[in-house]
Amino acid sequence: MGIAAVTSSLVHKHENKDLNQLYVGSWEFVHPNRQTKHTIIIYPDLSIILDGTAIIYQLIELSEQKLAIQDQYGYHLLIKTKNGIPDTLYDELDDLSLPLVSNN
Template identity: 40%
Template sequence: MRKRSLVLLGATFFVGIANEVIKVGKKSKKTKNVPIQLYYIGEWTFLDRRNAKHSLTINPDLSIELDNNNVTTKTKEIDEKKLTLIDNFGYLLVIRTNKNKIPTSLYDEADDYTYNIIGAKEGK
């Protein structure tokens, strides 16, 4: 009887460990760590107040170009919802994303205006 109890206890122990290993494996597959900057990298377009189309390019190092002109910036903050940069004059540029982590707006503190990003840059 005692031997049977020890076998059942050992089997229960190993089943419990196996379940925990399976749970950990499933969690790691669901939550892949994507570098946050990948959400922002790309070429985007937006319209200004006069409906003129402009291009915004965000490079892998998070440097930016507006209408193919480099803009000197430093990264202040980055997460899944927004990228905050400071330009060389000290003004903030804030790029926000939607629930799909796609950039949807560009706030320019110098203009105190938020531009809606309308999609990928055309022509490339």
């Protein structure tokens, strides 16, 4: 592996770490049909806890605009940002976009 490849790899890892930080935090949202309040917590390693339970997932996309995952049941969850702050959670299972309220 040449120096350019190593440097590129290190820069890519640094960029991913910065993108991870964009999504780190705790948010609440309300499911409109059930009127239930939920909490989602995202850690620096992008582990995700929903209402106290870890979500097992595959990362689909990580960008400044969204964090997209596919859960263990095959459904997609998208956390979209607005002005660099997580703003909306899209839940494919219920086909709903839910506003996120920060607990940070």
